[in-house]
Amino acid sequence: MTTLPKPRQPELKTSLPGPKTAAIMERDSQHLSTSYMRPYPFVPDHGEGVWLTDVDGNTMLDFFAGIAVSTTGHAHPHVVRAVQEQVTRFTHVCLTDYPQEITTSLAERMVKHVEKPGEKWRVFFGNSGAEAVEAAVKLARNHTGRSHIISTIGSFHGRTYGAITLTGSKTKYKRGFGPLLPNVSHVPYPNPFRPPLGATAETCGQAVIDHIEGLFQTIIPADEVAAIIIEPMQGEGGYIVPPADFLPKLRSLCDRHGIMLIFDEVQAGMGRSGKMYSFQHFDGQNGMNCQPDIITVAKGIASGMPISAMLAKESVMTWPVGSHGSTYGGNPVAAAAAHATLDLLEGVVKHSGCGDSLMENAAQVGEFIMAELKAMQVEFPFIGDVRGAGMFIGLEFVKPDGRPDGKLRDAASMAMFERGLLNLDCGEAVIRISPPLILTREEAATGLEIMRDALRALK
Numbered sequence: 001m002t003t004l005p006k007p008r009q010p011e012l013k014t015s016l017p018g019p020k021t022a023a024i025m026e027r028d029s030q031h032l033s034t035s036y037m038r039p040y041p042f043v044p045d046h047g048e049g050v051w052l053t054d055v056d057g058n059t060m061l062d063f064f065a066g067i068a069v070s071t072t073g074h075a076h077p078h079v080v081r082a083v084q085e086q087v088t089r090f091t092h093v094c095l096t097d098y099p100q101e102i103t104t105s106l107a108e109r110m111v112k113h114v115e116k117p118g119e120k121w122r123v124f125f126g127n128s129g130a131e132a133v134e135a136a137v138k139l140a141r142n143h144t145g146r147s148h149i150i151s152t153i154g155s156f157h158g159r160t161y162g163a164i165t166l167t168g169s170k171t172k173y174k175r176g177f178g179p180l181l182p183n184v185s186h187v188p189y190p191n192p193f194r195p196p197l198g199a200t201a202e203t204c205g206q207a208v209i210d211h212i213e214g215l216f217q218t219i220i221p222a223d224e225v226a227a228i229i230i231e232p233m234q235g236e237g238g239y240i241v242p243p244a245d246f247l248p249k250l251r252s253l254c255d256r257h258g259i260m261l262i263f264d265e266v267q268a269g270m271g272r273s274g275k276m277y278s279f280q281h282f283d284g285q286n287g288m289n290c291q292p293d294i295i296t297v298a299k300g301i302a303s304g305m306p307i308s309a310m311l312a313k314e315s316v317m318t319w320p321v322g323s324h325g326s327t328y329g330g331n332p333v334a335a336a337a338a339h340a341t342l343d344l345l346e347g348v349v350k351h352s353g354c355g356d357s358l359m360e361n362a363a364q365v366g367e368f369i370m371a372e373l374k375a376m377q378v379e380f381p382f383i384g385d386v387r388g389a390g391m392f393i394g395l396e397f398v399k400p401d402g403r404p405d406g407k408l409r410d411a412a413s414m415a416m417f418e419r420g421l422l423n424l425d426c427g428e429a430v431i432r433i434s435p436p437l438i439l440t441r442e443e444a445a446t447g448l449e450i451m452r453d454a455l456r457a458l459k
């Protein structure tokens with residue numbers, strides 16, 4: 001087993017934005033799509049481990065990993081080597097037409113994390129989360145012969161037409177783009193901090209189940225529903241963890257009505273929550289099962305190389321030859337990066353200072369971060385909620401009356417950035433903490449100190 005060297009810890013600098021950053025941002029504003037957002041002035045030049053250095057030489061601690069993507073940090077030697085080796089062999093043939101061992105073995109490896117005894121799963125590879133979601137919905141419709149899809153309020157599933165239709169977090173993703181996909185409905189997500197449907201933190205899971213059953217009696221015939229798609233832990237909507245009974249009850253509801261259950265693990269999956277897939281925190285608890293029929297993954301799968309996967313039970317993947325495909329999907333270079341990422345996630349290759357595996361590290365260091373943040377709530381009463389699992393952590397800012405405080409969140413995000421911490425918002429008033437899974441306890445403590453300092457400045 002290889003033990004990889006620990007990255008050095010550069011000094012933080014905070015002279016932002018520097019002249020090169022400002023110049024590139026100006027050119028960027030002239031020539032790139034007007035749809036791109038720029039939350040703060042940052043232009044990366046290179047990275048090492050959990051650190052990113054901008055074009056002016058400012059080194060920042062990365063607490064967002066390019067939106068939960070850079071699982072192994074930046075320029076991880078094991079990932080770099082795997083990519084370099086594959087590039088010298090071949091970079092493309094087309095998986096839709098020809099098998100390639102590197103993706104065959106990747107599929108074999110990925111299904112092992114979900115298959116239960118006597119069950120077989122198959123994998124379709126794409127390039128992005130949205131493509132995996134499109135594939136999931138197409139498969140569910142094709143397999144069931146039904147058309148209706150149920151999604152959740154607050155969800156994010158991507159930017160393609162099907163995916164924006166399913167998305168329920170912000171109207172700006174849909175405004176001016178209609179008509180969207182027909183036969184899609186949204187139901188509340190059981191958020192224990194802000195329980196929907198007049199329920200409590202404890203009862204909101206059951207309340208959402210009752211709400212769906214109610215829709216089946218009044219508005220949507222259950223036997224026309226192909227699938228329910230849901231993030232087992234909601235990402236863009238605010239890093240929300242549902243109550244423990246909810247996903248097993250949703251599984252039972254789907255079983256009662258012959259509906260496919262799709263878990264979108266694009267953001268919370270691939271070890272981020274401390275388990276390979278975030279639904280596994282609930283599956284098998286108290287004898288209850290919530291294994292889905294279809295899973296979508298992307299983001300963290302290949303440390304930033306573009307690849308996504310839609311996994312489905314063999315009994316569900318019944319679409320015929322030629323019915324779905326992709327020119328680039330399952331690209332061998334991205335697949336090599338995915339293998340290297342899995343090596344580190346599973347602990348086949350160790351990363352110094354990160355225990356037996358990155359998955360274990362995500363669980364342990366994530367627990368440390370969460371405990372420290374909860375302790376900070378005493379000093380900063382405007383932190384209304386700290387929640388999550390592993391390195392999937394949300395920090396919700398509230399007004400004195402408990403309502404979400406988006407303005408304060410924005411100010412906190414900027415104050416953290418100015419002190420050298422890359423972070424990202426989500427939901428109405430949440431900062432998400434989704435660092436590379438190689439983050440050590442010491443590096444986490446550095447980030448927490450920056451956060452504390454930034455929050456004190458806000459007071």
Ligand SMILES: Cc1ncc(COP(=O)(O)O)c(C=O)c1O
Pocket residue numbers: 067128129130131133156157158159231235236264265266267268298299
């Ligand atoms: C849960 C979830 N699904 C799907 C997507 C879409 O992924 P992509 O941007 O790679 O298309 C995202 C992206 O943030 C996501 O968080």
